[in-house]
Amino acid sequence: MSQITDPAPVGAFPRLDWVDDLLTPALRAAVESLPTAERLVAGYHRGWWGADGAPRVSACGGGKAVRPALALLSAVAVGARPAQAVPGAVAVELVHDFTLLHDDVIDGDALRRHRPAAWSLFGTPAAVLTGDALLVTALNTLAQAPAGRADAAVRELVGTLLELVVGQSHDVAFETSHEVSVAEYLAMAAGKTGSLIGCACALGGALAGADSVRVSGLREFGRHLGVAFQCADDVLGIWGRTAHSGKPVGADLAARKKSLPVVAALAAPGTAARRLRELYRAPHPLGDAEVDLARHLVEEAGGRRAAEEEARRQTAAALRSLSLARPAADAYRQLHDIARAMTRRRS
C-alpha cells in the first residue's frame, strides 16, 4: 500500500514503528531462508534490493505492511503481547507477496510499486516459482508457531487461500464477461481482498489464544475492512493521483477493468451508462481521450457515488464486527485509525 498519496497531513496514516521492529527481522529471516534464486526475486519484489541484489538506500520495505500491522494489533486487542502474532504477521505478508507476483504474471502487469514487476525483469518462470515458494514459506511459518496454536493458524490460512484463488479466478473471468453485477463484484472483492485481511486479524487473535467468538469478530472486521479498502482503492484508481500498485491513474479504465465504480455505472439506467457500455464494448484498449470520457461517464452514471457509499457501508460493518471481539480500548483506537486511513477518500 505504498501507493497511498494523501492530501491529508503526513502522518495521518498511523505510524507504527513497533510494527516494523517486530515484523522486519522475522520477515527477513523468512525470505532469506529461500533458495538463492527465489530470495533474489522476493527481495527485489519487496524493494529490499535491486535486480542485481545490491541493497537500495531508500528501501521503503514494500509498502505499509498493513496486513502485518492488523495481525499484531489484533493480538493486542485480545490482551496479548503483539510478539505472539509475529508468525501470523509474516505469513500474511508472504501470502500477499505471493498473490502480487502471480497476479502480475496473470494480468500481464509490467509495473508494481513504480518499478518493473518481477516477471518482467526475471522472467515468468522465476516469478511463478518465487510465488510458490513464498506461499509455502507462509504455511511453514505458521506451522512452526507454538504447539497448540499452530494448527488453528494453519487451518485459518488454508481456508483463506481457497477464497483468494477463487476471488482471483472471478476477477480474471470478469475481464471477458460483459455483465458483472455489484453483488458479484462484492463477492469477488471479499475473496480477493477481504479474505486475506480477515485472515490477518483472525490470526492475530488465534495466535494470542483468543476464544472463537473474539477471533470471529476480528475476522469479520478484517473481511469488511478489506472490501471497503478495495472499494476505496477502485475509486482512487480512477480519480486518485496515483492508482493502486504503482500503476498510472487511468490504467484500470484503459484496460477496461471492471472495478466497482465501473460495474455500478454499467448497471445504471440513463444515457451516461449507455454510452459507457458502448465504450467498454470497443475491441481495443482505450486511448487517453477515451479514458477521460469514460471517467466522466462513470461519475455521471453514479458509479463513483455508489463505490464511495459501499466503502462507507463496509467500514461501518467492519467496526460493528470489531466490537464483537471486545477489543482493549487502546488497540480499538489504533485499529479504528487504520480502518479510517485505509478507506477514507483521498482525492
Add this chain to the structure above:
Amino acid sequence: MSQITDPAPVGAFPRLDWVDDLLTPALRAAVESLPTAERLVAGYHRGWWGADGAPRVSACGGGKAVRPALALLSAVAVGARPAQAVPGAVAVELVHDFTLLHDDVIDGDALRRHRPAAWSLFGTPAAVLTGDALLVTALNTLAQAPAGRADAAVRELVGTLLELVVGQSHDVAFETSHEVSVAEYLAMAAGKTGSLIGCACALGGALAGADSVRVSGLREFGRHLGVAFQCADDVLGIWGRTAHSGKPVGADLAARKKSLPVVAALAAPGTAARRLRELYRAPHPLGDAEVDLARHLVEEAGGRRAAEEEARRQTAAALRSLSLARPAADAYRQLHDIARAMTRRRS
C-alpha cells in the same frame, strides 16, 4: 506415470481397480469444486476432457495414480480400511498436478503425457492460476479430513511443499550450473520427487491413525522409493522407448538436462567424460547426431551403471524402511510389487 512402456507382460504393474474406485469420485469432486476456468484446465491436464471440455472416450485418467495407490495401501498396511486415506490420496494427486502445471511453465515444456501442455493451449496465466487452485484445494481436502487427524495431515503436506519447491528450485538452478555433484542431484531428487511420494505414504498412515514410528517408516519408504523412481526414470529418459512425461526419448539430452546418468558421467574420469563435458558446454541445444553421441558417452563414462546402482540402493533402503512400519503381510506384498514396478529396468 502413464509413460511406462514396459517390455514385461501386460499387467506386471499391479492392477489396482479398487484404487480407482475409491480415488476417482473424490478426485472428480475436488476438481469439479474449482471455478469454471480452472476446472476446464485441470480436467484437460488430467486427460478427462479435451480443450473444449468434451469428454475423451479413451480417457486414461492422467496416469497410473501411483501416489494415491501408495496412500491407500499405506493405510491398509497399518490395519485400516483404505477409505480412511482417501483425502490423502486426493491431496497428493492434486499436488502432483500442481507441480506438473507449474513445472511445464517454468521449463517451457510444450508436451505433457503426449498432448500439448496446458499452458501451451490455455496460456501461461491459466496454467499458473490452475496450479495455484489445485495446491490450495489439496490443502483444503486434508483440512476437511476427520477432526483429530486433519491437522497432522495438513502439517505433513505443508512440510512436503517446502521440500518440493526447494527441489524444483535446485532442478532449475542445475540447468545453468556447470558443476553438479551426485550428492547435490540426490538431494534435489529427494525434494522434487521423494518428498511427495513420502508424503503419500505418511498421509496414508497418519489418516489411518498409526503411531509416529509407523508413519515415519512409511514416509521413509516413500522417500527412498521416490528417489529410486527418479533414478530409474532418468535412465528411461535416455535409453527407454518413451521418456517420462510423454516427452520424446532423448529430449533430456537434447536440452542438456542434468539427469543422474549425466551428472555421474560428467563427474567421472576418462576420455568419454571429457568429451561429454565439451558437448555439454556447447551453447546450442544438441541435434540428433549429438544426442546419439552424448548417449554413448554417458554410457561409456559409467553414468548409466551409476544411476541403475543408485536406483537399486534406494529401492533396498525403501524396503528396509517399510519393514519399520510393520506392515500387514498382504499390503507389504502389494507395496513391494509397486516399488519393483516403479524402479525396475525397462529397456
